[in-house]
Amino acid sequence: MAETSTTAGGGTECPASADGPAAGKPRAVPPASGGGLGDPTALQLLRRLDSGPRGLTETQAEERLARFGENTLPARRPVPWAWRFLRSLRDPFTAVLLCLGLVSALVASWGTASVITVLVVVSCVLRSSGEHRADRSITALRELVAGTATVLRRTDADAMPTDRDLPVDQLVPGDVIRLGPGDLVPADVRLLRASGLTVYQAALTGESAPVAKYPVDAPGAGAGQPFEQPQLCFQGSGVASGSGTALVVATGAHTRFAASHRDLGRREASAFDRSVHGISWILVRFTLLTPPLVLMAGAALRGRGLETLPFAVAVAVGMTPEMLPVITTTCLARGASLLARRHGVIVKRLPALHDLGAVDVLCVDKTGTLTQDRPVVDRALDANGKDAPEVLRRAAAAAWWTLQLADLPAPDALDEALLDAADEDDLLAYDGVAALPFDPVRRLATAVVRTPGALGSHTLLVKGAVEAVLGRCALQPRERARLLARAHESAADGLRVLAVATAVRPARHRDYTPADERGLTFEGFVTLRDALVPSAADALRVLADRGVAVRVLTGDHPGTAARACRDLGLDPGEVRTAADLDGLTDTQLGELADRTTVFARLTPEHKARITLALRSRGHVTGHLGDGINDLPALHAADVGICPRDATDLARESADVVLADKDLTAISHAITAGRYSSANIAAYLRVTLSSNLGNVIAMLAAGILLPFLPMLPTQVLVQNMCFDAAQLAFAYDRPSPGALKRPTVLRSRDLLGFITGFGLLNAVADLATFGVLALAVHGPGAANDESVFHSGWFTENLLTQALVMLLLRIGRRGAEGRHEPGPVGWGATALAAVGLVLPLSPLGPPLGMTALPAFYYPLLAAVLGLYAAGLVVTRSRYERRRAEGEGEGEGEDGRGYGFEHEFTHSDRGRRGERNHDGG
Numbered sequence: 001m002a003e004t005s006t007t008a009g010g011g012t013e014c015p016a017s018a019d020g021p022a023a024g025k026p027r028a029v030p031p032a033s034g035g036g037l038g039d040p041t042a043l044q045l046l047r048r049l050d051s052g053p054r055g056l057t058e059t060q061a062e063e064r065l066a067r068f069g070e071n072t073l074p075a076r077r078p079v080p081w082a083w084r085f086l087r088s089l090r091d092p093f094t095a096v097l098l099c100l101g102l103v104s105a106l107v108a109s110w111g112t113a114s115v116i117t118v119l120v121v122v123s124c125v126l127r128s129s130g131e132h133r134a135d136r137s138i139t140a141l142r143e144l145v146a147g148t149a150t151v152l153r154r155t156d157a158d159a160m161p162t163d164r165d166l167p168v169d170q171l172v173p174g175d176v177i178r179l180g181p182g183d184l185v186p187a188d189v190r191l192l193r194a195s196g197l198t199v200y201q202a203a204l205t206g207e208s209a210p211v212a213k214y215p216v217d218a219p220g221a222g223a224g225q226p227f228e229q230p231q232l233c234f235q236g237s238g239v240a241s242g243s244g245t246a247l248v249v250a251t252g253a254h255t256r257f258a259a260s261h262r263d264l265g266r267r268e269a270s271a272f273d274r275s276v277h278g279i280s281w282i283l284v285r286f287t288l289l290t291p292p293l294v295l296m297a298g299a300a301l302r303g304r305g306l307e308t309l310p311f312a313v314a315v316a317v318g319m320t321p322e323m324l325p326v327i328t329t330t331c332l333a334r335g336a337s338l339l340a341r342r343h344g345v346i347v348k349r350l351p352a353l354h355d356l357g358a359v360d361v362l363c364v365d366k367t368g369t370l371t372q373d374r375p376v377v378d379r380a381l382d383a384n385g386k387d388a389p390e391v392l393r394r395a396a397a398a399a400w401w402t403l404q405l406a407d408l409p410a411p412d413a414l415d416e417a418l419l420d421a422a423d424e425d426d427l428l429a430y431d432g433v434a435a436l437p438f439d440p441v442r443r444l445a446t447a448v449v450r451t452p453g454a455l456g457s458h459t460l461l462v463k464g465a466v467e468a469v470l471g472r473c474a475l476q477p478r479e480r481a482r483l484l485a486r487a488h489e490s491a492a493d494g495l496r497v498l499a500v501a502t503a504v505r506p507a508r509h510r511d512y513t514p515a516d517e518r519g520l521t522f523e524g525f526v527t528l529r530d531a532l533v534p535s536a537a538d539a540l541r542v543l544a545d546r547g548v549a550v551r552v553l554t555g556d557h558p559g560t561a562a563r564a565c566r567d568l569g570l571d572p573g574e575v576r577t578a579a580d581l582d583g584l585t586d587t588q589l590g591e592l593a594d595r596t597t598v599f600a601r602l603t604p605e606h607k608a609r610i611t612l613a614l615r616s617r618g619h620v621t622g623h624l625g626d627g628i629n630d631l632p633a634l635h636a637a638d639v640g641i642c643p644r645d646a647t648d649l650a651r652e653s654a655d656v657v658l659a660d661k662d663l664t665a666i667s668h669a670i671t672a673g674r675y676s677s678a679n680i681a682a683y684l685r686v687t688l689s690s691n692l693g694n695v696i697a698m699l700a701a702g703i704l705l706p707f708l709p710m711l712p713t714q715v716l717v718q719n720m721c722f723d724a725a726q727l728a729f730a731y732d733r734p735s736p737g738a739l740k741r742p743t744v745l746r747s748r749d750l751l752g753f754i755t756g757f758g759l760l761n762a763v764a765d766l767a768t769f770g771v772l773a774l775a776v777h778g779p780g781a782a783n784d785e786s787v788f789h790s791g792w793f794t795e796n797l798l799t800q801a802l803v804m805l806l807l808r809i810g811r812r813g814a815e816g817r818h819e820p821g822p823v824g825w826g827a828t829a830l831a832a833v834g835l836v837l838p839l840s841p842l843g844p845p846l847g848m849t850a851l852p853a854f855y856y857p858l859l860a861a862v863l864g865l866y867a868a869g870l871v872v873t874r875s876r877y878e879r880r881r882a883e884g885e886g887e888g889e890g891e892d893g894r895g896y897g898f899e900h901e902f903t904h905s906d907r908g909r910r911g912e913r914n915h916d917g918g
Contacts, residue, residue, distance in 0.1 A: 042192055042217050042231075046247060051174035053192060053245075054161040055152030064172035071171040071187055071251035073258050149186040150178040175248040183239045188255045189246035191215045191231045196242035196439050199233055202627050210240035212440030226256070227555075227603065236628065242440075259605070272351035272358075279684070282751055327683045330730035335676040343668045344644075344659030352655035354680070355639040356666075357673025358620040360547060360742040363611055363633065365625055366554040368643075368661045371530035371564045374413055377421035378495055382524040383483065391524035393429075395500045396422030398461035401432030401447035408437060414498065417528055433458055434512045443468040448512050451504060460503040460512075462520055469499035473522045487525060494563020495527040530564050537568045539663030547741045548670065551597060551614070553607045553623075553633070558600040565598055577601040581609070589613040608632035620742060626650050626661060641666065677743040678734035681750075682807070682823075683726055688754040690722070690803050693761025694796060700766060707785050711847045714793055721833050722800055728826030757807065760873060761799060764866035768795045771858040790838040790848040791855055797834025798863055801827040806870045 046052055056064070149168050152161040152175075163178060168186040171177070177189065179197065191197070191213060198210035216231040226232060233246060236257035252258065332354060336347035347353050367373050380392035399415035400422075402408070411419060419427075430449040438445035444464025451457045462469060466487040470480050487497045501520035543550060550570065554561050558575040565572040575598045581589060590613040593599075599610060607623075611633050614621050623630070623637035626646035634640030634653045642654040643661035651657055658665045698709055710718075772791045804827040838848040 042190065042215065042247070045190055045249065049174040049247070049249065051176065051247065053176065055154060055176040056172070056174050057154045057156055057159075059156075061153065061170070061172055061175065064174065065170065068172060068254075069252055070169040072169050073253070149183075150180075152176040152178070171248055171251050173248055173251060177246055177248060179233070179239050179244045179246060181239055181241055181243070185233045185235055185237045185239070187235050187248045188250035188257075189233050190249050191233065192245045192247055194242065194244035196441075197244040198240040198242055198440060199237050200240050201227060201234070201237045202629065213244065214440060228601070256603075272354040275354075279750065324684070324687075327726065327730050328680055330727070331676040331679045334730065335672040339669055339672050343665055345665055345669050345672075346657040347655070347669075348657065349655045352639045353669075353673045354677050355620060355673070356622065356656065356669050357675075357677040357743050359622040359639065359670060359673075361549050361551060361614050361619045361621045362543065362666065363551045363553050363607070363614075363621060363623045363637065364663070365630070366552055366556055366561050366564055367530070368626060369533065369624055369663065370536050370552065370568055371532055374531050375417045375496060375528040376531045377417055378527040378529045380524060380526050383522055385486065388524045391500050392418070392526055393422060393426040394461050394502065394523060395463045395498060395526045397427055397430045397449065398445065398447040398463045398500075400427045401430065401449060401461075402435040402437055402445050405432050405435035405447070406437040412438075414496070414528060418498075418526065430461075436512060436514060436517070438464065442514055442517075444472075444517070446512070446517055448505075450507075454504075456507050458505050458507045460505060460516065460520070462501045462503070462517060463498050463526075466497055466499045466525075469501050469520070470522065472517050473501050473520045475522060483522065490525070490527050492559050494557075494559040494561070494566075495529055496560075498526040498528070500524055500526060529567070530560065532564065532567055533662070535662055535664045539667055540568055540570055542667045543663065543670075546667070546670065546739060549597075551593065551599070551610070553599050553602055553610060555602055555629070556600060558598070561598050561600045570597065572598040575600055578603060578606050581606055586613055586616060590617045593617070604629045604632045608636040611636040622666070624661070624663075624666065641669075671739055674739050674743050675734055679729050679732055681743070682732065682734065683729040684750060685753060685757075686729075686800075686803050686807050687722070687726060688750070689757035689807070690761055690800050692754050692758030693765060693799075696758065696762035697765030697769075700762070700769075707788075710789055710792060714789055714846055714848070717846060718793060718796055721797060721830060725800070725804065725826040725830040728804075728822040731822040733821065757803075757870075757873065760866075760869055761803070764799055764862060764869075765792075765795070767862050767865070768792060768859070771855065771862060786847055786849040787851060790843070790851055791859070793848060794834045794838060794851070795859060795862070797830050798859070799866060801831040801834070802863065802867050802870065804830070806867065806874060 040048065050060075147168060148165045149171060150163050151166050151171065153164050153166075154161050161176075171187050175187075176192070177186065179185065179189075185199065192215060194214045197213045199213050200210050212230060213233055214230050216229070227234070233244075234257060235255040250256075329350065332347075332350040335353050336350060339345040339347060339353075364370065377392065380388050380390075380395070382388035382391060396418040399411060399418045403411050403415065429452060432447060432449050434448040436442075436446040436448075442464070444462055447461045448458050449461060451459045462472070466484065470483055473480070475483070483499075487499070490497050500523045502523055503516075503518075503520045505516065540550060552561055552565060552570075552572075558577055562572040562575050573596065576592065576596050577599070578601050581592075581599075584592065586609075589609065593610050593613050594617055599606070602610075607625075607630065611621050611623055615636075615638065621637045622639045622641055623633045624641045625631075625634055626642050627650060630642070630650060631653055634642065634650065639656060640654040641656045641658065642650040643658045644651075645661075646654070646657075656669060658669075768791070772788045804823055837843060837846075839850050843849060
């Protein structure tokens with residue numbers, strides 16, 4: 001018969017197994033790396049460690065301390081703040097900003113240079129602060145290790161052992177220690193003796209309920225997962241009740257606790273980091289390529305030398321979107337501010353808001369997210385599987401009188417669920433006499449009450465683990481097997497099962513003992529399930545509608561996790577456990593994680609590994625966790641999320657903090673992230689396509705014209721006007737379509753987009769050249785270079801205004817929208833400046849003059865054709881994008897030659913990575 005695990009209240013969960021790492025003679029091999037601490041018997045393990053039940057001698061302990069080192073978490077070499085700051089300058093985006101500042105200084109644009117310098121400093125400070133925060137998380141982990149431990153030591157081999165309180169850092173493999181209530185387990189240990197010992201393992205497994213621990217001294221007892229083995233306790237856990245004597249088998253860096261958090265200081269680049277890296281390299285290439293092209297064209301075709309250098313530098317400045325960091329920071333800061341005010345969501349790292357908008361897989365634990373941290377009664381059944389309210393009344397009465405008569409401080413979770421489900425009158429119908437509280441050896445609890453309506457007799461109300469209760473009932477073997485099978489069916493379906501039995505005994509005054517729990521009459525079962533979070537089902541539907549897949553990563557039993565998912569309308573499919581993952585390569589794990597919804601019986605290492613495997617498949621992942629056991633996964637995810645009441649270390653490590661552990665709050669955060677990402681993408685779409693078109697046109701003009709097409713000062717003024725108008729993107733409200741899919745900026749897709757629309761912009765500029773040539777050299781023309789400069793300046797600002805209006809949103813988003821919005825007002829202001837500035841008193845100092853009257857109708861015709869071209873191209877783009885969304889975007893996920901810059905979640909499932917770079 002399969003062994004079953006029990007809770008403190010005696011409830012059977014589901015079949016469980018056990019396994020563990022190996023230990024041999026004292027050696028520097030972490031248990032997490034392989035082998036099994038539970039495989040040998042206790043005597044064999046003592047011999048391997050050259051120890052005994054009386055502990056080590058002082059000489060042995062000193063020798064081992066010198067050999068293995070102190071029992072502390074591995075120290076990380078502190079990195080000086082100045083070195084962190086300088087190291088941040090290696091980031092390509094920061095390099096672009098530095099180049100931009102240098103260029104601005106060369107053309108004496110000191111205001112721009114100063115702003116860029118501030119942006120560089122802020123960027124480096126933020127990056128350095130993030131690394132410093134990670135280091136503080138590692139340091140804080142040390143506080144979770146006990147300060148002292150009770151150790152058996154001998155002065156010499158013949159002396160009697162004495163209990164000594166030693167600093168934990170002095171423990172060595174082979175020491176024998178005492179454990180008592182409230183103690184923190186100071187190292188990885190194997191139990192030699194235990195009495196009613198239960199341990200909290202939440203720091204390692206996430207399970208909030210205490211776990212029963214007791215010696216198992218049989219060969220092969222270490223089969224299964226290490227945290228399920230009752231004879232093993234691990235550093236980072238705490239003693240809830242009982243006492244025990246244990247053998248230290250691993251210390252310091254070799255404990256599972258240390259192994260679980262070894263890589264917390266190193267974090268993979270997030271989706272935002274990868275996007276910025278790719279876009280930065282595009283900008284670096286254009287910035288470095290443009291000036292040489294301008295200089296070579298001028299020298300080869302017009303015989304100009306270094307006198308074109310200021311113009312070449314100005315063109316390079318015009319190509320680079322100086323406002324990118326400002327727009328990005330403003331969009332993200334506004335979104336973060338709205339989240340904090342309206343939904344109590346705190347974004348600690350601004351780029352994490354973009355990552356939230358890009359998330360297409362959200363990893364969550366079960367308890368607290370999908371289910372509440374308490375069970376509720378599901379049904380009460382008799383031996384034939386029919387509803388039996390009397391079974392529930394007897395179980396609740398047993399819980400009530402055990403609590404009252406055994407002087408327990410509070411009911412455990414299962415007893416509390418029974419009391420909540422019962423009526424107060426049912427409890428008062430019984431009169432308690434005595435109680436035998438639950439203990440992990442008997443795995444049941446008994447309340448003795450006066451038999452209603454029968455003087456001189458007492459009734460034993462017994463509840464507990466199914467095997468324990470049925471083993472004490474007067475049943476035929478076949479009947480017992482049938483009831484066990486029924487209980488295991490319920491347990492496999494994710495329910496906890498309590499068995500209830502009774503016995504009538506003659507009243508007596510002496511105490512009742514466990515020996516009285518024999519010859520019982522079986523009454524029935526009480527099944528319990530996890531209480532669901534009320535908002536979880538609706539939140540899961542919203543996430544699914546927005547293209548976010550949910551992965552449940554839990555330390556609970558597979559059946560329990562699957563049952564919670566089914567109750568919430570989430571298809572669990574085939575549940576996988578840690579045992580299914582250990583033999584898989586990272587590639588195989590990624591494929592498995594792509595098609596699996598629920599992973600159960602996981603350790604912290606498994607959670608982090610699954611998260612990294614999903615990222616390797618091209619997914620942008622978020623992880624919601626609140627405990628120490630979630631730290632590795634919080635660091636492994638693109639964005640780590642925790643509730644406000646999480647442990648201090650989890651809050652320190654997370655990128656986003658929620659007011660409550662609620663999926664609804666995450667959906668709000670994802671919405672804000674997508675709005676911010678859509679505005680950033682619209683800015684890049686408009687700015688880079690316009691700038692590319694202008695640069696192409698300037699290069700052509702430099703070849704075709706005997707003079708500079710625009711003075712350096714005019715280029716810089718034009719660029720400043722662009723930047724001021726484009727600040728409106730930070731305050732725009734994108735179309736509802738931006739919420740439908742996860743959005744992540746992809747540099748290659750963006751490059752394709754700006755190439756297509758940039759060429760269209762260049763065609764419009766070249767058409768303007770013809771109009772300007774007529775204005776300069778045609779009939780009645782002023783025959784003045786300043787006319788050309790003024791005309792092109794005006795045309796550039798007007799085309800930029802058109803692009804802002806027509807490319808900021810898609811066709812479907814524009815329907816039904818009548819108010820101009822911030823972008824509309826910004827485009828109007830930009831067009832007004834383009835028309836008025838050459839005519840104003842500022843025109844002559846900038847080298848501009850009034851334009852001939854006939855130029856404006858011709859310019860209007862060019863702009864009309866350009867607008868028509870934009871509309872036609874955009875319509876084709878929108879149509880192809882809609883077809884791509886409906887058909888999985890074709891074989892290669894591409895549109896009609898250049899992709900839009902939003903990556904859909906199905907693309908990640910095909911394994912396409914979100915990496916670009918130089």
